[in-house]
Amino acid sequence: MSTVALHQKYRPQTIAELVGQPYIKTALTNAVKYLQIAPAYLFTGSRGTGKTSTARIFAKSLNCLNTKKPTDQPCGICQSCRSIETSNSLDVSEIDAASNNGVDDARALIERSTLAPVAGRYRIFILDECHCLTGNAFNALLKCIEEPPPHVVFILCTTELHKVLPTIVSRCQVFNFRTLSIQAIVQHLGIVADAESISIDEEALTAIARLSDGGLRDALQLLGQVSLLDEDITANHVMEIAGGVTETELMSILQAISTNNTFNLLQVARVLIDSGKTPKLILSNLLQTYRDLLIIKSAPKEQSLLTGCVSYAQLKVLANHWNFETLNLSLAELQKAENYLRYTVNAAVWLEVCLLNLIPSLLPVSASKTVTAKPVDDKGHDGKLLPAVAANTANLAQIWQQVMDTAKPSNQKLLAHANLVKLQDEKAILEVTPAYLNKFESSKEAIAKMLQRATQSQQPMTVLIKTANKSSNGRVKA
Numbered sequence: 001m002s003t004v005a006l007h008q009k010y011r012p013q014t015i016a017e018l019v020g021q022p023y024i025k026t027a028l029t030n031a032v033k034y035l036q037i038a039p040a041y042l043f044t045g046s047r048g049t050g051k052t053s054t055a056r057i058f059a060k061s062l063n064c065l066n067t068k069k070p071t072d073q074p075c076g077i078c079q080s081c082r083s084i085e086t087s088n089s090l091d092v093s094e095i096d097a098a099s100n101n102g103v104d105d106a107r108a109l110i111e112r113s114t115l116a117p118v119a120g121r122y123r124i125f126i127l128d129e130c131h132c133l134t135g136n137a138f139n140a141l142l143k144c145i146e147e148p149p150p151h152v153v154f155i156l157c158t159t160e161l162h163k164v165l166p167t168i169v170s171r172c173q174v175f176n177f178r179t180l181s182i183q184a185i186v187q188h189l190g191i192v193a194d195a196e197s198i199s200i201d202e203e204a205l206t207a208i209a210r211l212s213d214g215g216l217r218d219a220l221q222l223l224g225q226v227s228l229l230d231e232d233i234t235a236n237h238v239m240e241i242a243g244g245v246t247e248t249e250l251m252s253i254l255q256a257i258s259t260n261n262t263f264n265l266l267q268v269a270r271v272l273i274d275s276g277k278t279p280k281l282i283l284s285n286l287l288q289t290y291r292d293l294l295i296i297k298s299a300p301k302e303q304s305l306l307t308g309c310v311s312y313a314q315l316k317v318l319a320n321h322w323n324f325e326t327l328n329l330s331l332a333e334l335q336k337a338e339n340y341l342r343y344t345v346n347a348a349v350w351l352e353v354c355l356l357n358l359i360p361s362l363l364p365v366s367a368s369k370t371v372t373a374k375p376v377d378d379k380g381h382d383g384k385l386l387p388a389v390a391a392n393t394a395n396l397a398q399i400w401q402q403v404m405d406t407a408k409p410s411n412q413k414l415l416a417h418a419n420l421v422k423l424q425d426e427k428a429i430l431e432v433t434p435a436y437l438n439k440f441e442s443s444k445e446a447i448a449k450m451l452q453r454a455t456q457s458q459q460p461m462t463v464l465i466k467t468a469n470k471s472s473n474g475r476v477k478a
């Protein structure tokens with residue numbers, strides 16, 4: 001493993017190597033080809049999108065000694081190219097305005113600009129993070145940028161264009177560096193991972209890309225971090241290392257919500273909080289996931305719009321579970337809780353309340369009218385913790401209906417002799433008419449599979465069969 005950080009090792013060396021930024025690539029290539037060099041450029045855009053790299057490439061393009069004139073393909077090996085790469089060039093000054101922001105620094109720079117270049121064709125000033133310059137320093141520079149000596153080129157870089165004096169901006173050719181798309185980042189990370197023999201799957205790369213807000217520096221940094229693990233890297237590793245909530249964790253929350261499993265739901269939340277994830281983080285991850293679910297509901301083909309860390313495949317299955325309205329109400333619930341979290345001293349409790357409210361039948365305006373306060377578990381299993389939560393018979397009936405709907409017609413008759421009375425921790429209890437007890441006992445495994453499918457649980461189910469007294473309508477009663 002090399003000791004150089006990936007983002008440094010894989011700094012683009014030519015304009016062609018720059019990822020994304022198609023207009024900037026064309027414009028700068030043509031500027032060099034047709035010798036239309038402006039006295040001042042301003043590169044703006046968010047961090048890690050290639051501003052500093054492009055400034056250096058452009059400087060090399062202008063001063064490469066291996067060609068007679070500026071070239072869009074600097075050699076990278078001549079004395080000029082190499083000294084620019086190591087920031088030792090006499091003709092190219094890279095000034096970090098964040099640490100040299102005073103008017104004296106600006107004056108010193110102006111003085112140097114009057115000197116002719118030593119080895120190259122141009123004297124180039126790269127003013128990185130130029131928004132850090134003081135007003136006085138900017139003003140001192142203004143005149144120089146306005147009418148620089150013919151051999152001088154300024155390249156100003158900034159993440160915060162609004163902090164640069166408008167008079168400066170108006171004198172520069174401005175290039176806006178765009179944040180990179182998830183696809184572009186994934187593709188580039190894939191190339192780097194291959195070159196470095198890092199074993200990482202596509203989903204993990206996508207997770208990295210989503211976490212890095214369109215910037216390649218952060219993306220490469222995170223890739224470098226996870227590459228230190230001695231195993232095949234998955235999205236879960238990425239989320240763990242980035243301190244986020246993992247896909248598995250989010251899925252167990254959603255699974256518990258969709259199967260109405262209040263006990264599991266609160267347990268997952270507890271485990272997450274105990275492992276140091278803040279309620280706010282958990283909530284914002286859930287918010288993102290619900291937002292993704294809503295997108296899948298309304299625009300199933302727009303995979304590129306998804307921003308959360310739960311994969312498209314998993315989301316699609318989950319989305320079948322809920323209708324648009326339920327998702328919308330859930331989002332509203334999450335947003336409300338986000339507001340509460342801001343002011344409360346008891347964030348964990350609010351998170352729990354919010355999670356419970358996400359159970360579809362407990363959403364404020366839901367179809368179910370059978371919300372009664374009742375302990376979750378007759379053995380007192382956390383029952384007192386949940387005054388507002390109903391043991392949700394309506395939902396169990398729904399799940400059982402789903403099982404019946406998907407069963408073969410020949411089996412539906414038998415299944416109608418059972419009621420799902422409990423579903424918790426992948427354990428289902430069926431109450432059946434005594435006469436069919438044996439029949440159900442012998443089909444337990446098949447029923448378990450059907451239940452697993454109906455609840456979209458990832459865990460295998462176990463089914464317990466109990467007898468029940470016959471009710472007046474012939475169906476068994478819970």
Ligand SMILES: Nc1ncnc2c1ncn2[C@@H]1O[C@H](COP(=O)(O)OP(=O)(O)O)[C@@H](O)[C@H]1O
Binds near residue numbers: 006021046177215218
């Ligand atoms: N557009 C890009 N194409 C290829 N690599 C990039 C790009 N943007 C950023 N990088 C990667 O991130 C690192 C930092 O990029 P840099 O040019 O310093 O970004 P900025 O100055 O915009 O913050 C580079 O060394 C490179 O590895």
Ligand SMILES: [Mg+2]
Binds near residue numbers: 052053128157
């Ligand atoms: Mg930079």
Ligand SMILES: [Zn+2]
Binds near residue numbers: 063065074075077078
């Ligand atoms: Zn060169």
